[in-house]
Amino acid sequence: xxxxxxxxxxxxxxxxxxxxxxxxxxxxxxxxxxxxxxxxxxxxxxxxxxxxxxxxxxxxxxxxxxxxxxxxxxxxxxxxxxxxxxxxxxxxxxxxxxxxxxxxxxxxxxxxxxxxxxxxxxxxxxxxxxxxxxxxxxxxxxxxxxxxxxxxxxxxxxxxxxxxxxxxxxxxxxxxxxxxxxxxxxxxxxxxxxxxxxxxxxxxxxxxxxxxxxxxxxxxxxxxxxxxxxxxxxxxxxxxxxxxxxxxxxxxxxxxxxxxxxxxxxxxxxxxxxxxxxxxxxxxxxxxxxxxxxxxxxxxxxxxxxxxxxxxxxxxxxxxxxxxxxxxxxxxxxxxxxxxxxxxxxxxxxxxxxxxxxxxxxxxxxxxxxxxxxxxxxxxxxxxxxxxxxxxxxxxxxxxxxxxxxxxxxxxxxxxxxxxxxxxxxxxxxxxxxxxxxxxxxxxxxx
Numbered sequence: 104x105x106x107x108x109x110x111x112x113x114x115x116x117x118x119x120x121x122x123x124x125x126x127x128x129x130x131x132x133x134x135x136x137x138x139x140x141x142x143x144x145x146x147x148x149x150x151x152x153x154x155x156x157x158x159x160x161x162x163x164x165x166x167x168x169x170x171x172x173x174x175x176x177x178x179x180x181x182x183x184x185x186x187x188x189x190x191x192x193x194x195x196x197x198x199x200x201x202x203x204x205x206x207x208x209x210x211x212x213x214x215x216x217x218x219x220x221x222x223x224x225x226x227x228x229x230x231x232x233x234x235x236x237x238x239x240x241x242x243x244x245x246x247x248x249x250x251x252x253x254x255x256x257x258x259x260x261x262x263x264x265x266x267x268x269x270x271x272x273x274x275x276x277x278x279x280x281x282x283x284x285x286x287x288x289x290x291x292x293x294x295x296x297x298x299x300x301x302x303x304x305x306x307x308x309x310x311x312x313x314x315x316x317x318x319x320x321x322x323x324x325x326x327x328x329x330x331x332x333x334x335x336x337x338x339x340x341x342x343x344x345x346x347x348x349x350x351x352x353x354x355x356x357x358x359x360x361x362x363x364x365x366x367x368x369x370x371x372x373x374x375x376x377x378x379x380x381x382x383x384x385x386x387x388x389x390x391x392x393x394x395x396x397x398x399x400x401x402x403x404x405x406x407x408x409x410x411x412x413x414x415x416x417x418x419x420x421x422x423x424x425x426x427x428x429x430x431x432x433x434x435x436x437x438x439x440x441x442x443x444x445x446x447x448x449x450x451x452x453x454x455x456x457x458x459x460x461x462x463x464x465x466x467x468x469x470x471x472x473x474x475x476x477x478x479x480x481x482x483x484x485x486x487x488x489x490x491x492x493x494x495x496x497x498x499x500x501x502x503x504x505x506x507x508x509x510x511x512x513x514x515x516x517x518x519x520x521x522x523x524x525x526x527x528x529x530x531x532x533x534x535x536x537x538x539x540x541x542x543x544x545x546x547x548x549x550x
Contacts, residue, residue, distance in 0.1 A: 113477050118529040121480050124494030125522035126173065129166060129512045130185070131493060138199075139191025142166055142512060149509040150501065155204040157196050158513075159218030160446075163189045165514025167222040168539070169523045171229060175550055176530045176537045183229060190226060193219055194238060207317075208262045210249065212272030212542065213328075213515060216242050221276055221542065224283055239280060246273060247292055258299025265303060266317030267333035267543050274337050275542040278344055290344060297341045300334060301353045311359030322377040325364060326389065327398030328543060331357050336402045336543060339409055351409070358406070361399065371425040373438065374399055387502075390431055390439045392451035396422040400455060404462070405545040416463070423459050423468065426452060432475040440505065443496045445520030449479050453524040457531065457538075458546040469531075476528050479521055484510070496521060 134141045142163050144156050154161040159168070170186035173179070196203075197216065206214040212221070220242045227235035250259040262269045274297045281290035304312040315323055316330035324330050335357040342350035365372045366388055373388035374395050389395035400419045407415035431439050432449050442448035453475040460468035483494040495510040495518060511517025530537040540548045 113473055113480065115529055115532050117480060118476065118525050121483055121494055122522045122525050122529065124483065124485060124492050125518040127491055127493040128495045128518050132512050136192065138195035140188045141192045142189065147509060147511045147517065149507050152205045154214055155206060157193045157219060158214050159221060160213040160515040161511060161513030163193055164219045164222035166519045168225060168514055169519040171225050172523050172526050172539060176526050186226060190223065197238065207269050210246050210261055210273050211269055212276055213268055217273050217276040220280065224280060243277065243280060243289060250296055253299045257301065259296040260299050264317040265300060265314060265334050266330060267328040267337065269317050271334055271337040275340060278340055279542050294341060294345045300338055301349055304353060307360045307363060309363040311363050312356030313360040324377045324394065325374060326376065326394030327401055328393055331360060332399050332402035333543065336405050339405050343409065370421065371428045372421055373425060388438045390426050390429065391447040393446045395438060396426050397451045397455040401543060401545055408545060419459060423455060427471055432478045440502050441499045443479060443482060443498050443521055444500060444516045445524065446515040449475055450520045450524045453528065457527050461546055472528055476525060479525065
C-alpha cells in the first residue's frame, strides 16, 4: 500500500520510520552465501543485463555507503556490522570471480572496482582494519597495471571514454585514496596519467569548449557525470592536487559551452540530455544528477571553490530554482519521469537542495528539501510481514520503458540512495547535520 501519512510538513519521526523501512527492504534482499553476504538484485531490477550486485551504483558498495551513514547518524552498531558483513562477498568477487556485469570498465567508479574501493575505504575509515587497506592496495595496483599509454604520449587511459562514469571517475577515486592513505606515489601516477585530458577540449560551434566525456550511440551528452562538466570537474581536482595551471587552463570555455546550450524560458534554465542535431532537434531536458541541473551544480561549485567567482553561486541557485519552477518534486515531466533515483530523480534533487542550503543558508532550499522528502515518503510503498514494516519505491527507472516498473535497492537507483538523503535531512533537523560526499560531490562533508 502507498503511504499517505504526510500532509503539509515532515517530522524527524516520520523520516526515521521511512529510513528504517528502507533498511528493512534492503535487508530482505540479503542472502548468506559460502562467500559472505550477497545483496541480490533479483526481483528489484528488471533490466537484463543490469549493474553488478557489488557495484556502487546498484549493489553492495553503495549499500555499505548507506549503512555507514546510518551508523554515523544513529550510533547503532548493527549498521556498522551489516556494512562489514557485506565486505567478504566483495573480496570473494575480487579474488575469485572478478568479472562484473554491465561495468563501464572493470575499474569504473559507479560500476566497477574503483567504486568498491570507495566503499571499502569508508570501512577502513570507521574501523582501521588492515584487511580493508590491503583490498584497496590490491585494486589500485590493478588499476595502475592496466593503464594504457596515450597515442600521443601524454597521459594514459583505461577505456578512452573520459566521463566520470568512466576514466575521470578513476582519476577522482585515485586522488581521494592518495589523500586518505597519504600515498604520494598514487597521486603522482594520477597526475601524470590525468594529463591525457589536457588536449581533449573541442570548440563548440555556438561558443565555448566542451569535452565529449562518454558517448552513447554517437550522441554528445553534456550531463555532469557523462560529459563536459564532469571532465572539467576532474581537471579542477587535478589542478588542486598539483598546482599545475595546465589543468586549470584546460577548463577554459566550459561554462561558455553550457551557456550556449541552455534552454532559457524567462529565468528558467535547463540542460539538454544530448546536443541537438539533424536527427533530434528537440532533445529532452533532464533535471536530475545524471543529465541535468542537479548534476551540473557540482561542476559550478567546484569551479567556485577554485575561482571564488560569485557568478557560479548565482548560476547554481538559478539551476536549482529552475527544477522547482518546472514542477518538481511534486509534478513529473519528460525530464523528471516517474523515478525516485539518486541518479535521475527525487533523491538526487534532495541531495542537491540540501547541498545548496548547506552553503547558502537560505531557507528556501531547506523548504525545497522538505517538499522533496514529503514526496518521497508519500511515494514509498509500505508493506508489513511478520510484524516488520518495509518500504520500497516502485519506479520506471528507464525513461524509455515507462511500463517497466522496478523497486531497486541500490544507492544510485533505489532505496539505499533514498534512505541516505533522507538521513541527511533527518540529521539536519535533529541539529547535527551528517553527510559523507561521493567523490564527484564538491559540497562540504561533515565526517
